[in-house]
Amino acid sequence: MTITLRKLKERLKKIQTIGFVKTHRAHDTGVGKTLEDLLGIKENNLCFPDIGDVELKAKRIDSGSMLTVVTKSPEPKGINKALFKKYKYLDKEGKYNLHSTVYGSRKNPQSFRVVFEDRKVVLKNKFKIGAYWPISIFDDVLKAKSNKVLLVFAETKGERKTKNEKFHFIEAYLISNLNINKFKSAIESDKLKIDIRIGVYRSGKNKGKYHDHGTGFRINKRDFLHLFDKFTQII
Numbered sequence: 701m702t703i704t705l706r707k708l709k710e711r712l713k714k715i716q717t718i719g720f721v722k723t724h725r726a727h728d729t730g731v732g733k734t735l736e737d738l739l740g741i742k743e744n745n746l747c748f749p750d751i752g753d754v755e756l757k758a759k760r761i762d763s764g765s766m767l768t769v770v771t772k773s774p775e776p777k778g779i780n781k782a783l784f785k786k787y788k789y790l791d792k793e794g795k796y797n798l799h800s801t802v803y804g805s806r807k808n809p810q811s812f813r814v815v816f817e818d819r820k821v822v823l824k825n826k827f828k829i830g831a832y833w834p835i836s837i838f839d840d841v842l843k844a845k846s847n848k849v850l851l852v853f854a855e856t857k858g859e860r861k862t863k864n865e866k867f868h869f870i871e872a873y874l875i876s877n878l879n880i881n882k883f884k885s886a887i888e889s890d891k892l893k894i895d896i897r898i899g900v901y902r903s904g905k906n907k908g909k910y911h912d913h914g915t916g917f918r919i920n921k922r923d924f925l926h927l928f929d930k931f932t933q934i935i
Contacts, residue, residue, distance in 0.1 A: 702747045712935045720866040731758045754848045761853050769917045774831035784898045802894040804887040816884045848876040877929035891923040
């Protein structure tokens with residue numbers, strides 16, 4: 701779709717003033733699909749006469765402006781269960797849990813710390829359980845179809861990733877040239893944090909059984925923007 705930057709700004713400002721809009725699709729891709737429909741485009745690529753092709757991406761932000769960059773359990777397969785067995789604890793309800801925020805600069809109460817090694821994010825721990833995340837899990841950020849990305853942030857309400865979720869598209873940035881050294885520094889300086897969330901089912905037929913809620917890499921949206929060498933606010 702070919703469009704001028706001025707026209708795109710006008711459309712985004714109009715969408716911004718609408719407020720919360722019900723998702724056009726459930727699950728992860730709902731935020732992007734909803735924005736595409738509101739902009740009236742069929743593909744997530746835009747072509748600007750002055751700056752060329754740009755890939756469109758929309759991201760959910762939580763309260764406190766935290767952005768989940770990716771949700772992915774560590775590798776190899778099944779290693780989270782090994783972590784759970786070694787580090788689980790009883791919560792206030794007497795149920796086993798392993799909810800742990802992991803940093804790059806220091807150990808947390810479970811002795812976890814992450815380091816950036818050989819294009820992997822490696823989880824260091826006292827039992828030396830070999831858990832890691834390959835840098836390829838960030839391909840959605842690291843490898844865009846175009847060398848420029850139009851990133852739109854959306855606040856959410858309602859049950860997430862369901863047909864009842866709603867989005868308010870509040871800010872948009874034109875970003876380019878992700879810097880891998882800045883990405884590494886974000887891990888080392890605790891700007892990019894890892895939330896491990898493992899527990900057991902509280903009810904239903906699987907009550908008491910192991911339940912991996914997903915491991916999330918989270919960062920403040922402002923810090924996320926600074927992973928790129930260039931970014932310009934559009935709205």
